[in-house]
Structures are given as structure tokens and as C-alpha cells.
Amino acid sequence: MEVFLQQLINGVTLGSIYGLIAIGYTMVFGIIGMVNFAHGDVFMVSAFVALIAFLVLTAWAGISSIPIALLIVLAAAMFFTSLVNWVIERVAYRPLRGSFRLAPLISAIGMSILLSNFVQVTQGPRNKSIPPMVQGEIVLYRHNDYPVTLSYKQLIIWFVTAALLVSFWYLVARTKLGRAQRACEQDQKMAALLGVDVDRTISMTFVIAAALAAVAGTMYLMYYGVVSFSDGFVPGVKAFTAAVLGGIGSLPGAVVGGLLIGLIETFWSAYFSIDYKDVAAFSVLAITLIFLPQGLFGRPDVEKV
Amino acid sequence: MSASGDRAGEQPRAPRGPAGPIPAARAIDRLASSVREAAITAALAFGLFLPLIGFETVTNMRNEVTLKTRWPLLFAITAAVAIGRLAYMLTLGPALGRRRLRAAPAPSAWRARAGGLFVPFAIALVVLYPALVIVLNGSSGALKWIDNFGIQILIYVMLGWGLNIVVGLAGLLDLGYVAFYAVGAYSYALLAKTFGLAFWILLPLAGILASFWGILLGFPVLRLRGDYLAIVTLAFGEIIRIVLVNWVDLTNGYAGIGGIPRPTFFGIPFNAGDDGFAAVFGLEFSPLHRTIFLYYIILALALLTAYVTVRLRRLPVGRAWEALREDEIACRSLGINTTNTKLTAFAMGAMFAGFAGSFFAARQGFISPESFTFIESATILSIVVLGGMGSQIGVAIAAVIMIGGTEIMRELDFLKDIFGQTFDPTQYRMLFFGLAMVVIMVVRPRGLISRREPSVFLRERKTISADLVKEGRG
Structure with missing residues (x-):
């Protein structure tokens, strides 16, 4: 029971991070129908930007207040990662719109290799670790000397994720940009005829996707305290799994899928085998695609001649 | 911008x-x-x-x-x-x-004739390559050029041609191709070490085992659409790699398998002993003999792959692959069994990867899961895509450029004089690899050679620009 509760807390935390990345996959797929393979590496880049921003703030600017530092780090990571993704979309994906089916996917794979190796070359191949930003925990429940704890950093992750999801929901459901996005998702040509700037909307989609990935990247760095250039691939695939599980194209689906993947992975590691935890996530991906390709919340894919 | x-x-x-x-x-x-x-x-x-x-x-x-x-x-x-x-x-x-505003020029007659001569010339060049290298570099310098450039590039040419069947002909994007390469390599390593079977028996066996895995993994996933299929094959590739890492009893995990028996010259080993290749043929012992022998094995295997592919394109199954790539719905309405057709392509591609894998294990003498990461799959895929999907000449040229180019980067020591002693050009290999993939996609989304030779035609054979080809939902 105690182990279960503790793993539930850990799983939800991990799932929040996956959910934030998964939204990026699902949004981009919804609007231009491509699997943005480089999204995992954009997440990794954001974690590096957060690391550098944190070091600049603490070592040079001498800011000792952790909440202020964390906010600035978050803002810096969101800004620079959005810029990166905006440029990626301009140079690597936009020229391929309307090209043959696999071209954007292959370009995205190339971009993924480029990003991770760029970080390897510029920042070195070793793991980068930082001292813990946030310490302390709340003991929720104690039984037979086994405490169930909720650490402050987990609390921060839950809170930040929830706050972002609410503002993100507002953006998509209530603003002009969100309406344009939903219009482009349904019919780009019609949206363009009605005066929606399709190019700009797609660009903004990439910017928002990157900003959410940057939040995930900052949270990842704060939670684990370590990041390396190769950390984009596996979380990227898992977040994609989450997006597929929730039904690709569906925003609530991405969040639910992320939580489910986080929970499955945590419980698998706790009760079965930690060596095969990635196998669990990959198997979920394969099983979902084979038996439930439209996911939990997605619309079935209608085949047209 | x-x-x-x-x-x-x-x-x-x-x-x-x-x-x-x-x-x-x-x-x-x-x-x-x-x-x-x-x-x-x-x-x-x-x-x-x-x-x-x-x-x-x-x-x-x-x-x-x-x-x-x-x-x-x-x-x-x-x-x-x-x-x-x-x-x-x-x-x-x-x-x-x-x-961009002008129409693409029609290929001139001169280019067509040069294209016709290119293949025999290229084959003659690769057959004579070891002799050329020995003449130019002497036998001591030749080892590096035959091994690092010749064999290494030919392995990727073969893998590229194998994947070309799956991606180029059948239009199925496979991101886990390296899994079959791994199956071939581990089959050879384990069977040769456990049962002492010879290379020439295990080579076909490794191919069969790999294609068996191809069918096993392919069967459930082949009704998925293009990019979903790509991601599932990626997941399978990673699962196989993780199993290889963690099943220590069988595969020895990260430590890998060493001391894998090397291929023999039809029973005559390449060693300095009395029954070795050099002694039997009355030559002075040199490690070059084995390297040259391995070079010709992989050359023969690669040419076999190319030949089989060329022949298959003219068979009903090959035509069905290409039809499937263009339009799956039309295929189904014409009565083609799409699942079987896709499975044959998958199994065929996996078989050649299995051959290449067992050759790889025999050549290295040591294998570990490190050699079978996703990056390898992406490398092979990029070779196929950059060469022009479906074009065998294009794939070979792309393999020479990409693998030869990255091997050349190891040789660029003069860059150290410019950028300082800590500069290591090999670090930038994959960086340029990714960059090349993006740039070539943006500039030439159809790859280096984007024309397609039809295998069926009415009256005259016309090459088709790939821009006119519609990729189906494969």
C-alpha cells in the first residue's frame, strides 16, 4: 500500500513531464500531419538552456532566491527553445510542406540527429549535473516506518503543469490564435480562404509546442538534476507514445496519455523489472497502434480514395 | 526570411x-x-x-x-x-x-549514354579496388584502405540495398532495420561459438532467422499507415536492442561477445600456421589476405542483393511492391493481397540485413549492442533516402559519400593545425550527417537520383521523374 501510494505520486510527476512533451507532438501532428521526430531533442535542448540559465543566475548574477531563479530559468528556457523550434520549422519543415509524404519525417529525423550532436559537440558528451534546486518533502503518511512522501519539487511540477494546462486550454479554446489553429487543423485551404494566416498559425504552433517542451525540460532538470545530450530520444519516444495512446490530435488525450505512460513506467519499474522499463513503454506504443490506432480520445482515421 | x-x-x-x-x-x-x-x-x-x-x-x-x-x-x-x-x-x-521557375531540362542523349556505361565501369572499379590500392599504397598502407573504406562502405551499400527493397520499392518506412542486422550478427556469433558451425553454413541460416523475425514483427504492424509504421518499427528495434543489453546469460549484455570465429577460405584458416592460407598457397603470411577475402565476400553479397532486387522487380511480387507504394487502395481493389505483399518485402529486406549482420560479426570478431543503436537505422535510412528511394545506383553513391565522407573525417589531421590540437574532426561526423539529411531533403526531396526506370512499359522505355510519382499511404 505504501509502495503503491509512493509510486502513484512518482508516476504522476513523471507523467506530467511526458504529458507536456506529448502536447507538442499532438499539436504538430494535428495541424500539419507530421510526426515531429525532433521534438524530443528540442526538449533536451531546453533542459540544457535551463541548466545554463540556472548557472548564469546562481554563479554570476548571485540570485539566491530559488523561486525567482526558477521563474527566470523557466522564462529563458521557454524563450530560447521557442526560437529554436521556430527556426527549425522555417528552415527544415516549411519548404517541404506539400512535398511527398515521408520528406518532412526524414527531415525531422535529420534535425533530431543534428540537435543532439550539436549539443554533444558544443557542451561535451558527459552528463551535466547540478546541485538540487529545491529540497525538502512532506510526509503524507507513515506506516511501519515506510514514509510516503511528496517532495516540494514534485509539488512544483504538479502545480506548474496544472497552471500551464489551464492557460494552454484557454489559449486554444478562447483566443483568436486558438481558433485559427483549430480551423487550420480541419481544413487549411478553407481557413486560408477565410483570412487565416496559415503559415503564421503553423509557426505559432511550433512556438507553443516548444514552450511547453521547455517547461518539461526545466522540470526534468529540476527533478533529476542531471542532463546529457542523448536525453532527448527516449523521453521523446515515450511522449510520442503518450500522444498516440491518448489519440493523436487530441489535446486532453495527450495529457491523459502522458499520465498513463508515466504511471505504467513507474509501476513497471517498481513491481517488475527496472531494466526493461523502456520495453514497457515501447510495447504500449506497439500494442496501442496495432489494436487501438485512434487512441483513447482520437477520431478514427477515415480512409479516402 | x-x-x-x-x-x-x-x-x-x-x-x-x-x-x-x-x-x-x-x-x-x-x-x-x-x-x-x-x-x-x-x-x-x-x-x-x-x-x-x-x-x-x-x-x-x-x-x-x-x-x-x-x-x-x-x-x-x-x-x-x-x-x-x-x-x-x-x-x-x-x-x-x-x-525554380524554369522547367527541368530533359536528359540529354550524352547523359543517357554515360549512364549506361556507369554501372559496368563502377563494378569493374570495385572488383579491381584492392589491387589498385595495393599498387598505390604498398601492402602495409593498403590494409586501412581496404578495411576502413572498402569493406565498411560495402556493408552499408548492402544494407542500403536491402532497406531499399522495404522503403524504396514497397514504400514501407522502416526505422528499426538495424534490429534484423543485429539478429543476423548475434545468430552467427552465438551459433558459431556454441556449435562451432562454419561461416558458410551460418550465413544462410542467419538470413533465414532474420527474415523469420521480419515476418514475426512485420505481421501485426503492416496494416498501419506510413509514419505510424515507422514509429512502431523503431519501437521494435529498440526493444530488441534492450533485450540484447539485458539478457546477459545469452548475449553477455554490454560486454558483448568476443572471439567470434573468423571465416575460412573454404576450410583453410587465415593464420600463420602450417595449414594456414599463406602456407597452403605458398605465400608469405600477411593479414592482408583475410581482409581481401572479406572484401570479396561482402562485394559478392552486395552484388547478390542488387541482382536479386533487379530480378524481383520484374516478377509479379516486385511489381506488386511498386504498385503498393504508389496506391494501396487501388492495389486492394485489384485483388492484391496487401499484407502478404508487404510481408514478403519486409522478410526479403530483413534477410539481406541478416546476411550483412553475420558478415559483420565474422569480420569484427566482436559484437555488442552498441553497434545496433537507432543511429545505425537512421544512417541506413538516410543513405536510402539521400540516394533516391528505389534507385540502386543512387543508394550506392550515397553510401560512398556518407560513409566514405565520415571515414575521411578521421584522416583530416591537417585540420588540427588550423583549429588547435584538441580539435577532433570525428566528433562532427554525426553533426554533418544530420545536417546533410535536412539539407538534401530541402534541396532535393527525391534524393540524388530521382528518376525511375519502369519495369513494365508500352512500346518505349521512358524514365519517370519521381516528382510525378504519387506515394501511396503504404
């Missing part, structure tokens, strides 16, 4: 020479817009590179991460990007814009 570039391209060409001076106002206008573009690009590049190039995270002696700045490098790169953009805007940009 690109919007005003296109606008500049639409401007009428400024007359040159004595016919008339360049209108001054237009030239200044163009210069001004180019400078503005370059300034914007510079600002973007500065923002992009500020965190990751401007700062370097260094782990110090106490294992703490500290920051160092690299302002000169950051400014140098920003300036280089700005100057490059300006030069592009003033020279190449308008010219490229004009070219």
Missing part, C-alpha cells in the same frame, strides 16, 4: 555589360533589402547560439558543473552566418529563384 528571397528572385534579370547599365535605384534597393535580411538572420543566429555556443558547461575537478564563456566563437559564427546570408542574397538567391 525566405519570403523576400523569393521576391528578389522574381525580379527581371538586370542587364549586364555594354547593353545597358544596371538601374541604380533597383540595385540599391536590392542591396538594402539584402542587408536587412542579413541583419535579421544575424540577430536570429545570435539568439539561437547564445545559450549553447556562448556558454560552455565544464565539469571541474570537484565534479561541479561550471560555466565558461565563448564570446569570440559566438560572434564569429554570427558574423559568418550574416555574411553567408548576404552573399546568398546578392548572388545565388535570385539565380536559384529563376531556376
Whole structure:
């Protein structure tokens, strides 16, 4: 029971991070129908930007207040990662719109290799670790000397994720940009005829996707305290799994899928085998695609001649 | 960025020479817009590179991460990007814009004849390659050139041709191809070490086992659409790799399997002993013999792959693959069993990967899961895509450029004199690899050789530009 509760807390935390990345996959797929393979590496880049921003703030600017530092780090990571993704979309994906089916996917794979190796070359191949930003925990429940704890950093992750999801929901459901996005998702040509700037909307989609990935990247760095250039691939695939599980194209689906993947992975590691935890996530991906390709919340894919 | 570039391209060409001076106002206008573009690009590049190039995270002696700045490098790169953009805007940009408006020229008769001679010439060159290298470099220097360049490139040519069946002909994007390569390699290593079977028995067996896995993994996933299929094959590839890492009893995990028996010359081993190859044929012992022998094995295997593919394209199953790539729904309505057709392509591609894998294990004498990561799959896929999907010549050329190019980077020691002793060109291999994938996709989305030879035709054989080919939902 105690182990279960503790793993539930850990799983939800991990799932929040996956959910934030998964939204990026699902949004981009919804609007231009491509699997943005480089999204995992954009997440990794954001974690590096957060690391550098944190070091600049603490070592040079001498800011000792952790909440202020964390906010600035978050803002810096969101800004620079959005810029990166905006440029990626301009140079690597936009020229391929309307090209043959696999071209954007292959370009995205190339971009993924480029990003991770760029970080390897510029920042070195070793793991980068930082001292813990946030310490302390709340003991929720104690039984037979086994405490169930909720650490402050987990609390921060839950809170930040929830706050972002609410503002993100507002953006998509209530603003002009969100309406344009939903219009482009349904019919780009019609949206363009009605005066929606399709190019700009797609660009903004990439910017928002990157900003959410940057939040995930900052949270990842704060939670684990370590990041390396190769950390984009596996979380990227898992977040994609989450997006597929929730039904690709569906925003609530991405969040639910992320939580489910986080929970499955945590419980698998706790009760079965930690060596095969990635196998669990990959198997979920394969099983979902084979038996439930439209996911939990997605619309079935209608085949047209 | 690109919007005003296109606008500049639409401007009428400024007359040159004595016919008339360049209108001054237009030239200044163009210069001004180019400078503005370059300034914007510079600002973007500065923002992009500020965190990751401007700062370097260094782990110090106490294992703490500290920051160092690299302002000169950051400014140098920003300036280089700005100057490059300006030069592009003033020279190449308008010219490229004009070219895009013109129709693609028809291939000339000269090019067609040169194309016909290319294949026999290329085959003659690769057959004579070891002899050429020995003549040019002497037998001591030749080992590196035959092993690192010849064999290494040919392995990728073979893998590229194998994957070409799956991706190029059947139109199924497979991101886990390296899994079958791994199956072949581990089959050879384990069976040869456990049962002492010979290379020539295990080579077909490894191919069969790999294609068996191809069918096993392919069966449930082949009704998925293109990009979903790609991701599932990626997941399977990773699962196989994770199993290889963790099933220590069988595979020895990360430590890998060493001491794998090397292939023999039809029973005669390549060693310095009395029954060795050198002694039997009355030659002086040299490690070169085995390398040359391995070179010809992989050459024969690669040519076999190419030959089988060429023949298969003319069989009903090959035609069904290509039809499936173009339009799956039409295929189904014509009564083609799409699942079986896809499975044969998958199994065939996996079989050649299995051959290549067992060759790889025999050549290295040591294998570990490190050799079968996703990056390998992406490398093979990029070779197929960059060469032009479906074009065997294109795939071979792409393999030579990509693998040969990255191997050449190991040799560029003179760069150390320019950039300092800590500069290691091999670090930049994969960086250039990724960059090349993106650039070639943007410039030539159809790959280097984008024309397709039809295998069925009415009256005359016409090559089809791949731009006219519609990729189906495969």
C-alpha cells in the first residue's frame, strides 16, 4: 500500500513531464500531419538552456532566491527553445510542406540527429549535473516506518503543469490564435480562404509546442538534476507514445496519455523489472497502434480514395 | 526570411555589360533589402547560439558543473552566418529563384549514354579496388584502405540495398532495420561459438532467422499507415536492442561477445600456421589476405542483393511492391493481397540485413549492442533516402559519400593545425550527417537520383521523374 501510494505520486510527476512533451507532438501532428521526430531533442535542448540559465543566475548574477531563479530559468528556457523550434520549422519543415509524404519525417529525423550532436559537440558528451534546486518533502503518511512522501519539487511540477494546462486550454479554446489553429487543423485551404494566416498559425504552433517542451525540460532538470545530450530520444519516444495512446490530435488525450505512460513506467519499474522499463513503454506504443490506432480520445482515421 | 528571397528572385534579370547599365535605384534597393535580411538572420543566429555556443558547461575537478564563456566563437559564427546570408542574397538567391521557375531540362542523349556505361565501369572499379590500392599504397598502407573504406562502405551499400527493397520499392518506412542486422550478427556469433558451425553454413541460416523475425514483427504492424509504421518499427528495434543489453546469460549484455570465429577460405584458416592460407598457397603470411577475402565476400553479397532486387522487380511480387507504394487502395481493389505483399518485402529486406549482420560479426570478431543503436537505422535510412528511394545506383553513391565522407573525417589531421590540437574532426561526423539529411531533403526531396526506370512499359522505355510519382499511404 505504501509502495503503491509512493509510486502513484512518482508516476504522476513523471507523467506530467511526458504529458507536456506529448502536447507538442499532438499539436504538430494535428495541424500539419507530421510526426515531429525532433521534438524530443528540442526538449533536451531546453533542459540544457535551463541548466545554463540556472548557472548564469546562481554563479554570476548571485540570485539566491530559488523561486525567482526558477521563474527566470523557466522564462529563458521557454524563450530560447521557442526560437529554436521556430527556426527549425522555417528552415527544415516549411519548404517541404506539400512535398511527398515521408520528406518532412526524414527531415525531422535529420534535425533530431543534428540537435543532439550539436549539443554533444558544443557542451561535451558527459552528463551535466547540478546541485538540487529545491529540497525538502512532506510526509503524507507513515506506516511501519515506510514514509510516503511528496517532495516540494514534485509539488512544483504538479502545480506548474496544472497552471500551464489551464492557460494552454484557454489559449486554444478562447483566443483568436486558438481558433485559427483549430480551423487550420480541419481544413487549411478553407481557413486560408477565410483570412487565416496559415503559415503564421503553423509557426505559432511550433512556438507553443516548444514552450511547453521547455517547461518539461526545466522540470526534468529540476527533478533529476542531471542532463546529457542523448536525453532527448527516449523521453521523446515515450511522449510520442503518450500522444498516440491518448489519440493523436487530441489535446486532453495527450495529457491523459502522458499520465498513463508515466504511471505504467513507474509501476513497471517498481513491481517488475527496472531494466526493461523502456520495453514497457515501447510495447504500449506497439500494442496501442496495432489494436487501438485512434487512441483513447482520437477520431478514427477515415480512409479516402 | 525566405519570403523576400523569393521576391528578389522574381525580379527581371538586370542587364549586364555594354547593353545597358544596371538601374541604380533597383540595385540599391536590392542591396538594402539584402542587408536587412542579413541583419535579421544575424540577430536570429545570435539568439539561437547564445545559450549553447556562448556558454560552455565544464565539469571541474570537484565534479561541479561550471560555466565558461565563448564570446569570440559566438560572434564569429554570427558574423559568418550574416555574411553567408548576404552573399546568398546578392548572388545565388535570385539565380536559384529563376531556376525554380524554369522547367527541368530533359536528359540529354550524352547523359543517357554515360549512364549506361556507369554501372559496368563502377563494378569493374570495385572488383579491381584492392589491387589498385595495393599498387598505390604498398601492402602495409593498403590494409586501412581496404578495411576502413572498402569493406565498411560495402556493408552499408548492402544494407542500403536491402532497406531499399522495404522503403524504396514497397514504400514501407522502416526505422528499426538495424534490429534484423543485429539478429543476423548475434545468430552467427552465438551459433558459431556454441556449435562451432562454419561461416558458410551460418550465413544462410542467419538470413533465414532474420527474415523469420521480419515476418514475426512485420505481421501485426503492416496494416498501419506510413509514419505510424515507422514509429512502431523503431519501437521494435529498440526493444530488441534492450533485450540484447539485458539478457546477459545469452548475449553477455554490454560486454558483448568476443572471439567470434573468423571465416575460412573454404576450410583453410587465415593464420600463420602450417595449414594456414599463406602456407597452403605458398605465400608469405600477411593479414592482408583475410581482409581481401572479406572484401570479396561482402562485394559478392552486395552484388547478390542488387541482382536479386533487379530480378524481383520484374516478377509479379516486385511489381506488386511498386504498385503498393504508389496506391494501396487501388492495389486492394485489384485483388492484391496487401499484407502478404508487404510481408514478403519486409522478410526479403530483413534477410539481406541478416546476411550483412553475420558478415559483420565474422569480420569484427566482436559484437555488442552498441553497434545496433537507432543511429545505425537512421544512417541506413538516410543513405536510402539521400540516394533516391528505389534507385540502386543512387543508394550506392550515397553510401560512398556518407560513409566514405565520415571515414575521411578521421584522416583530416591537417585540420588540427588550423583549429588547435584538441580539435577532433570525428566528433562532427554525426553533426554533418544530420545536417546533410535536412539539407538534401530541402534541396532535393527525391534524393540524388530521382528518376525511375519502369519495369513494365508500352512500346518505349521512358524514365519517370519521381516528382510525378504519387506515394501511396503504404
